[in-house]
Amino acid sequence: MSNVNRTTPAGIGRYVGQFVGYTLFALLLGYFSASPDWRYFPADKALVKLSFSHAGQRKEACRDRTAAELENIPGSAKVPQACPRERHPVQVKLWLNDAEVFSGSAQPGGLSNDGPSTFYETFEVPPGHHSLKLEVRDNGPDQPGFSHSAQVDLRPRDILAIDMDRRALVLRLPSR
Amino acid sequence: MVLGYIQRPMEWAFEKAELGFDVLFGRAWNPLFYLGALCYFNFWIVAASGIYLYIVFETSVLGAYNSIEVITQEQWYFGGIMRSLHRYASDALLLFTMIHLLREFALDRYRGVRWFSWIVGVPMLWLLIICGINGYWLVWDELAQMIAVWTAEFLDWFPIFGEPVARNFLTKGSLSDRFFSLLIFLHIALPLILLLLMWIHLQRMNRAKINPPLGLAIGTFLMLLVLSLVYPAVSHPQADLSHVPEVIHLDWFYLFVYPMIDLWSAGPVWGLLYGVTGLLIIMPWLPREKYDAPAVVNPDQCNGCERCFDDCPYGAVIMHKREDDSPYEKIAVVNPDACAACGICVGSCPTHTPLRRDDHITTGIDLPDYTLHQLRGQCVAAVAGLPDDKPKVILFGCARAVHVDAMGVAGVATIELPCTGMVPPSLLDFMLRRGGADGVFLTGCGDGECFHRLGGRWVEERLDGTRETYLRTKFSKKRVRLGWASAADADRLKEDVVGFRDGLPDLPDESHLVEAVGGEEQ
Numbered sequence: 001m002s003n004v005n006r007t008t009p010a011g012i013g014r015y016v017g018q019f020v021g022y023t024l025f026a027l028l029l030g031y032f033s034a035s036p037d038w039r040y041f042p043a044d045k046a047l048v049k050l051s052f053s054h055a056g057q058r059k060e061a062c063r064d065r066t067a068a069e070l071e072n073i074p075g076s077a078k079v080p081q082a083c084p085r086e087r088h089p090v091q092v093k094l095w096l097n098d099a100e101v102f103s104g105s106a107q108p109g110g111l112s113n114d115g116p117s118t119f120y121e122t123f124e125v126p127p128g129h130h131s132l133k134l135e136v137r138d139n140g141p142d143q144p145g146f147s148h149s150a151q152v153d154l155r156p157r158d159i160l161a162i163d164m165d166r167r168a169l170v171l172r173l174p175s176r
Numbered sequence: 177m178v179l180g181y182i183q184r185p186m187e188w189a190f191e192k193a194e195l196g197f198d199v200l201f202g203r204a205w206n207p208l209f210y211l212g213a214l215c216y217f218n219f220w221i222v223a224a225s226g227i228y229l230y231i232v233f234e235t236s237v238l239g240a241y242n243s244i245e246v247i248t249q250e251q252w253y254f255g256g257i258m259r260s261l262h263r264y265a266s267d268a269l270l271l272f273t274m275i276h277l278l279r280e281f282a283l284d285r286y287r288g289v290r291w292f293s294w295i296v297g298v299p300m301l302w303l304l305i306i307c308g309i310n311g312y313w314l315v316w317d318e319l320a321q322m323i324a325v326w327t328a329e330f331l332d333w334f335p336i337f338g339e340p341v342a343r344n345f346l347t348k349g350s351l352s353d354r355f356f357s358l359l360i361f362l363h364i365a366l367p368l369i370l371l372l373l374m375w376i377h378l379q380r381m382n383r384a385k386i387n388p389p390l391g392l393a394i395g396t397f398l399m400l401l402v403l404s405l406v407y408p409a410v411s412h413p414q415a416d417l418s419h420v421p422e423v424i425h426l427d428w429f430y431l432f433v434y435p436m437i438d439l440w441s442a443g444p445v446w447g448l449l450y451g452v453t454g455l456l457i458i459m460p461w462l463p464r465e466k467y468d469a470p471a472v473v474n475p476d477q478c479n480g481c482e483r484c485f486d487d488c489p490y491g492a493v494i495m496h497k498r499e500d501d502s503p504y505e506k507i508a509v510v511n512p513d514a515c516a517a518c519g520i521c522v523g524s525c526p527t528h529t530p531l532r533r534d535d536h537i538t539t540g541i542d543l544p545d546y547t548l549h550q551l552r553g554q555c556v557a558a559v560a561g562l563p564d565d566k567p568k569v570i571l572f573g574c575a576r577a578v579h580v581d582a583m584g585v586a587g588v589a590t591i592e593l594p595c596t597g598m599v600p601p602s603l604l605d606f607m608l609r610r611g612g613a614d615g616v617f618l619t620g621c622g623d624g625e626c627f628h629r630l631g632g633r634w635v636e637e638r639l640d641g642t643r644e645t646y647l648r649t650k651f652s653k654k655r656v657r658l659g660w661a662s663a664a665d666a667d668r669l670k671e672d673v674v675g676f677r678d679g680l681p682d683l684p685d686e687s688h689l690v691e692a693v694g695g696e697e698q
Binding site for chain 2 (some may be wrong): 014017018020021022023025026028029030032033034035036037038039040041042043046047049051053109110115116118119120157158159161163172173174175
């Protein structure tokens with residue numbers, strides 16, 4: 001039996017060929033492992049993040065149970081008040097420099113709509129001085145809510161996080 | 177079928193690339209034949225370098241970045257190299273994986289009996305990418321920050337979390353050290369799961385190649401080492417959640433999905449990822465060419481020698497204890513779901529040796545759609561039809577390489593088989609002794625590249641006399657020629673066949689060994 005030799009480099013040619021092959025592969029690996037660059041964020045902008053978690057008011061207030069109702073409730077669950085769990089959606093409006101940049105509503109979380117409503121929105125803004133106003137309605141669309149105003153100075157690539165702690169506005173800015 | 181229109185140009189491109197790598201690396205070290213093995217090899221490099229990085233890594237918000245910076249800058253001669261090896265071997269692992277996937281698709285090696293490996297490969301691919309992304313988080317530089325925020329926003333597209341995941345990266349104080357403990361746990365656990373899947377991936381592949389040839393392994397490692405020295409992996413500036421990174425030096429192998437999210441938003445990218453995954457999963461069952469019926473065992477002929485069991489590339493033959501009156505202890509049993517009807521078992525079966533011309537061949541194991549009896553008859557008829565003015569050659573080829581039936585060489589009869597491994601060595605001797613051939617040429621996709629994985633290797637070993645069933649013949653072995661050739665090698669193969677045919681008259685006269693048709697059998 002004899003075997004036909006296929007095109008195979010011999011001697012020094014074999015090592016030259018491999019050197020070329022490995023070099024090309026290394027160039028491919030090296031280049032695409034860190035290039036080309038991706039411009040993630042414009043250098044002349046700052047970022048505002050509106051992100052908070054806030055529970056709307058309950059849709060129905062607690063009420064005292066009647067004696068007849070309490071009679072039919074097992075002992076360990078005999079709580080004098082009935083408190084429906086469902087909450088109102090939370091509506092939010094954000095103005096920057098008197099221009100409305102966001103208006104939205106978030107449903108309460110949870111299967112029974114009794115959890116907090118959450119927001120996470122981002123906006124690119126020019127650096128500099130900004131006045132902001134945040135209005136939150138958490139007791140139904142026709143009921144008055146609460147609002148906060150603040151003044152901020154942003155540098156390029158700064159992140160301003162607008163958060164809330166209960167009903168208090170919390171602004172998180174880069175430390176200077 | 178639409179897939180066929182994609183497959184054919186890809187197959188052509190891979191064939192050309194194969195020839196190119198043959199020239200650069202030589203046939204024995206052609207990396208295209210060892211893509212799976214190179215994945216394993218790079219996995220081990222990643223694992224070994226990762227163990228060192230784990231030792232020096234600090235699992236804290238401040239310590240994560242600093243510990244990596246120390247080894248990168250102050251211990252560049254070892255720690256820095258280990259870090260770079262970890263990155264580049266990871267990149268190479270994903271690159272080899274992608275090429276492996278594309279090649280298996282192009283060569284139609286993903287359906288039929290191969291569906292299992294293909295399906296297991298789908299979660300492996302995503303898990304590998306997730307492992308890579310997870311690794312980039314650990315450095316906690318601006319790249320990690322970008323990945324963290326982007327990933328969180330990407331996940332938040334599904335409204336299934338109580339609070340947006342992205343709130344975890346809202347400010348500097350949002351992160352705790354325990355977050356890095358979670359990350360490092362994932363970065364160990366996920367690769368271990370990946371390794372388990374790599375093992376499962378090969379469960380239906382007998383004698384899978386999981387190690388590249390030593391020369392290829394050394395060359396690959398040296399390439400990664402030199403790359404690590406010349407272009408070491410470095411960090412971006414430290415992550416700062418109160419500032420947005422501006423420009424990111426992205427690893428496009430693992431992080432390609434993030435620019436897509438940036439350009440298209442999360443919804444379409446989720447759609448694309450689900451679509452690609454779904455397509456990969458259903459591909460093995462999309463309309464396909466008809467496969468031949470699986471091999472069958474003839475109990476009366478099977479002597480339980482286990483050669484078909486040893487040679488089957490897919491583990492489709494299993495040996496059972498015999499329950500009948502046969503003097504043999506075992507019998508081969510074919511698992512039809514795992515059988516690719518390649519015929520390699522027919523080539524390994526010794527029960528029909530030596531072949532005779534006049535009787536009906538019933539071999540221990542056979543292909544019902546293309547029996548050995550039919551093959552012998554086809555060979556004899558093909559050679560009988562050749563003119564007498566030239567030496568007569570019978571050329572065996574495989575359907576997955578050069579289509580020998582279309583070659584058109586005078587004095588050469590052609591037989592195209594599911595796999596060249598189907599040819600029993602006794603048939604070669606028969607064709608010289610009683611079939612009217614002056615020479616036998618075998619070709620096919622062959623060594624390292626056999627569509628049916630092991631057919632080429634077994635043919636070589638059978639002809640070399642190192643594997644049962646051996647080629648036993650009184651003729652000069654120069655009358656038997658082996659020349660592997662992929663579909664792109666048609667011209668070279670034709671030259672080889674013509675050269676072989678024209679050289680036959682120069683061999684010593686062996687006409688006294690030729691038996692007349694109808695003569696006494698040996």
